[in-house]
Amino acid sequence: xxxxxxxxxxxxxxxxxxxxxxxxxxxxxxxxxxxxxxxxxxxxxxxxxxxxxxxxxxxxxxxxxxxxxxxxxxxxxxxxxxxxxxxxxxxxxxxxxxxxxxxxxxxxxxxxxxxx
Numbered sequence: 001x002x003x004x005x006x007x008x009x010x011x012x013x014x015x016x017x018x019x020x021x022x023x024x025x026x027x028x029x030x031x032x033x034x035x036x037x038x039x040x041x042x043x044x045x046x047x048x049x050x051x052x053x054x055x056x057x058x059x060x061x062x063x064x065x066x067x068x069x070x071x072x073x074x075x076x077x078x079x080x081x082x083x084x085x086x087x088x089x090x091x092x093x094x095x096x097x098x099x100x101x102x103x104x105x106x107x108x109x110x111x112x113x114x115x116x
Contacts, residue, residue: 031086033058039085047081049074054094061088068095 031039037058044050052074054067063082069075079090 031061033061036061036063036082036086040082040087043081043085047077049077049081054078056082058082058087061086062091063087063089064091064093066093068097070097072096 037056040056040058040063044054044056049069049071052067052069052071054065054069054074056063056065056078058064063079063085065078065082075092075094075096078094079092082090
């Protein structure tokens with residue numbers, strides 16, 4: 001019985017020490033640049049904006065987005081994605097292209113002029 005208790009105690013202690021090293025940065029809200037970038041890229045691969053070919057690089061916790069997209073909402077979604085992945089700041093250099101299949105092209109306006 002004492003051996004079982006000793007083994008269980010050792011197992012619990014070692015798991016606690018191991019888990020503490022894995023989650024220390026997570027509990028403090030600090031992630032390495034590599035962790036942040038990997039998380040963003042994983043989210044990007046699963047999202048609709050991943051098809052746009054956008055690039056992201058993280059340095060000192062700052063995520064920098066580059067590329068172009070035909071969808072205005074994708075430009076706004078990218079910084080939110082980086083923030084939820086742990087980035088402390090985001091530089092958004094994403095351009096919205098005019099070749100959105102007509103979605104961003106200016107439509108002619110109809111203006112009515114009333115004369116008396």
